[in-house]
Amino acid sequence: MENKVLMKGNEAIAEAAIRAGCRHYFGYPITPQTELAAYMAKRMPKIGGTFLQAESEIAAINMVYGVAATGRRVMTSSSSPGVSLKQEGISYIAGSDLPCLIVNVERGGPGLGGIQPSQSDYFQATKGGGHGDYHLIVLAPSSVQEMADMTSLAFDLAEKYRMPAMLLADGTVGQMMEPVVLPEEKNVEFTEKDWAVTGTKCARPHHIVNSLYLVPEELEQKNFERFERYAKIEETEARYESFMMDDAEYCIVAFGIAARVSKNAVLAARAEGIRVGLIRPITLWPFPKKALKDASEKVKGFLSVELSMGQMIEDVRLSIGCSKPVELVNRAGGMIMSPEEVVAGIRKLKEGEAK
Amino acid sequence: MTTEILIAGFGGQGILFAGKFLANMGMLEGRYLSWLPSYGPEMRGGTANCSVVLSDAPIGSPIVNRPDVLVAMNLPSLDKYEDSVVPGGTIFVDSTLIDRKVKRTDVRVFYVPATGTANEQGIAKLANMIIVGKMMKECDFLPYSGIENAVRTVVGAKHADLFDVNMKAIDLGYNFES
Incomplete structure (x- = not known):
């Protein structure tokens, strides 16, 4: 404390x-x-x-x-x-x-x-x-x-x-x-790196930092x-947080502030009796594909919650091979969705799946 | 228990500072908390607001959409946020600057002539802390005993000379009988 x-x-x-x-x-x-x-x-x-x-x-x-x-x-x-x-x-x-x-x-x-x-x-x-x-x-x-x-x-x-x-x-x-x-x-003590440009002091070969390779074979190899x-x-290195996923029938995927709003939505939806959980990607690259793939074997559908017109949703769909429905709840331009908007998205996902 | 507080008014009324006081107090009490300011261009002379969430559990969203407690320091803020307060919630109104009554009947309302009192008492600009004082009296989400430490922390060592006036403002609000 x-x-x-x-x-x-x-x-x-x-x-x-x-x-x-x-x-x-x-x-x-x-x-x-x-x-x-x-x-x-x-x-x-x-x-x-x-x-x-x-x-x-x-x-x-x-x-x-x-x-x-x-x-x-x-x-x-x-x-x-x-x-x-x-x-x-x-x-x-x-x-x-x-x-x-x-x-x-x-x-x-x-x-x-x-x-x-x-x-x-x-x-x-x-x-x-x-x-x-x-x-x-x-x-x-x-x-x-x-x-x-x-x-x-x-x-x-x-x-x-x-x-x-x-x-x-x-x-x-x-x-x-x-x-x-x-x-x-x-x-913070500096450790010499075998690639760093620090001056050879005439004691070692040059380290060269470069992104230009005019020989295509060489550039391909790089x-x-x-x-x-x-x-x-x-x-x-893929990292993620799993929140209330143990018995979840639906999975929200959200990161950053959208994940914070989604946590409120998970609790509110559960109070309504809808078993929903959240997977929060911590690394966006590498994307936690395996966690989503594993979840797709248990849940009925996914909800991507994003402050964009829907970008991460593509990675969600790719991760699960489009094996389950993936819907979007989003706001854009600086607006943030309320937990109620996310819960409405979960209800819609549930109804769509029931049809 | 989770308490969601929204403080709103003009830029320059100490809206963010009042929120920081609650945040510091929450931290000193060992609570979970978040403090989120509005940071738009409207801060310069327009409206400013600040969301504070205090809880016994980790906090989900730091954005207060449905406040348990609303502090309205000007009319546009009351107009904008009155309907968002949860039923059974509390609204504090700076009645020097807001000449209408709250329309809601399902909330507790406290009218405090904070700006007028601050001017009379020679502590202009501390209307915010007068309202905070009233909030400390009427709401029990933070204990009264923590006030001094929180004021000391939030004014900081650099502005320690402002400790007394802030305490005075809080006391005025705390002891105000509406």
């Missing part, structure tokens, strides 16, 4: 990143993630770190690329329109097999959109986003505690697999305050190797 502090989700990411050994932050202000950058601006100079407000999101992500090449922990953060601007740099970082953390505190889109919470960057985050064949490890926090915990985890996974990781949050989780137990300060790594990640 005494270790708990009351913090905004955005601030919890910033403090957790520092405690995870991140000493380099590059960004450009945008609502609703600005508290993150503001926190970094305040803290980094005091601990010998770097906070730099770049001239643009594009500049910021390329600064991240530079530091990532040295093997140091580095991050940037933005919100939807800003993350679109970063896509070129993210593709280069993925193509150069470098670790870093990108935080997207989503707002409604497309275009400049609005500033209210949204989950409509799901496709962008999980299906590539930039050009070329690549993935990001995508984590979806649904509480302030998870904003902190997943920041540490994202840095670790990014480094382990030498690829960028993304926290896909939304304006609600970024702006809300909850008590949080901050992770322990990690030993892609093959990268996807072997991705296959291993899909096998071992």
Whole structure:
């Protein structure tokens, strides 16, 4: 209890990143993630770190690329329109097999959109986003505690697999305050990596960071190797939370703030006698396919609850091979569904299935 | 038990601060809690609101759609949220700024001339905490004994000089007889 502090989700990411050994932050202000950058601006100079407000999101992500090449922990953060601007740099970082953390505190889109919470960057985050064949490890926090915990985890996974990781949050989780137990300060001592560009001191061959391969055979080989790594990640790193699924006849799938609303809906529907549970993907890539496949053998139908026009629903259908009905409850543009809207969706799913 | 509180008014009335006070108090009492502000452009001179959920169990949605307790610090807020209060819920009205009565008959209502009292007492801008004081008296979701610590925490070491005026405002609200 005494270790708990009351913090905004955005601030919890910033403090957790520092405690995870991140000493380099590059960004450009945008609502609703600005508290993150503001926190970094305040803290980094005091601990010998770097906070730099770049001239643009594009500049910021390329600064991240530079530091990532040295093997140091580095991050940037933005919100939807800003993350679109970063896509070129993210593709280069993925193509150069470098670790870093990108935080997207989503707002409604497309275009400049609005500033209210949204989950409509799901496709962008999980299906590539930039050009070329690549993935990001995508984590979806649904509480302030998870904003902190997943920041540490994202840095670790990014480094382990030498690829960028993304926290896909939304304006609600970024702006809300909850008590949080901050992770322990990690030993930030730098360990030399056999790929990092740190100066040879004429004592070793050059390490080369590059995403340009003009010989197609070589580039194909690079892609093959990268996807072997991705296959291993899909096998071992999928994470999810299962809520009241033991006796469930219907399964809600929702992440982030939509999962929080859905938990209320699960309890309300159960009070009506409908046995419903929730599977909350914690990693959006890799998507917890197996958990959904297993659930599909027990439940009668699925309900994808999303703050978008329906993006994750495609992965739900793919995961279960379209073996059961999958319906959608959604709001868009910065609106959030009420638990009642989700319960209505469950009732509809139940009635449809009875026909 | 879960209590869902919605505090609403103009930007600048200390809506978010009142919510932070309840959140800090909840944390000091070891409760589960969430605090969610409105963060739109309407904050600048328009309407602001803040959702606080206090519970004995982990909290699902932090968004308050059906408040158990509504604090309305201006007329647009009362107009907008009056119907959303759960039957048997409680509404606190700043009666200096809102000249109409609550239409609902299935809720408890307390009219507190908070803004007027704050101005008279020389603690303008603390109407929010006068209403909070009344809430501490009429609702039992947080114990009175926790108030001092919560005020100390929420004003922070940097603004410790504001402890006394905040306590004064809470006392005025707590002892107000409607």
